Amino acid sequence: MKLSALERLDLSDQLDELLGKAKSATGIALLDLSDQIDDVLVKLGYGTSGKPEEEPGVPKIVTDFLAGEYNKQSATDFVATLRALEPFQSVYLTFDDIKAGALTWINESALQAA
Known part of the structure; x- marks a missing residue:
């Protein structure tokens, strides 16, 4: 619909x-x-994708982010992902979770550029 x-x-x-x-x-x-x-x-x-390892009620974007699914995104797309996560902060993930994911993305991007 x-x-x-x-x-x-x-x-x-x-x-x-x-x-x-x-x-x-x-x-x-x-x-x-x-x-x-x-x-x-x-x-x-x-x-949700219905994967059994997902917690019920946790949005797919949150589980994918925590699993590192967005680590290969371009900078623009990754920033858009971070903005999309904002409503779920402190409900489904912490600010530290977001910082850790961003640090992982930075490290992965540096490896790809090298």
């Missing part, structure tokens, strides 16, 4: 609100929010 620009904006706003609530939620409330976040992400077109 193709979404209009207004529908995408509404879903993005809803996602921002849910991610904000998830930062302070615990227990069952966090699980419920995680399900709601997943539903919004699916509507926005971000699905």
Whole structure:
């Protein structure tokens, strides 16, 4: 289903609100929010690949980033990936996770250039 620009904006706003609530939620409330976040992400077109090693509810971009799938990207594409990860910081990954991934990308890029 193709979404209009207004529908995408509404879903993005809803996602921002849910991610904000998830930062302070615990227990069952966090699980419920995680399900709601997943539903919004699916509507926005971000699905999971269904790989068994993925944690349920963790967006594919996060699991791929942590697995090093983006290490061979160009600088422009990698920056776009980092920006796409921003809404998931402190919910599904830490700032240190992002720094470690960026450092790995830098090291891989230096090896490719040499």
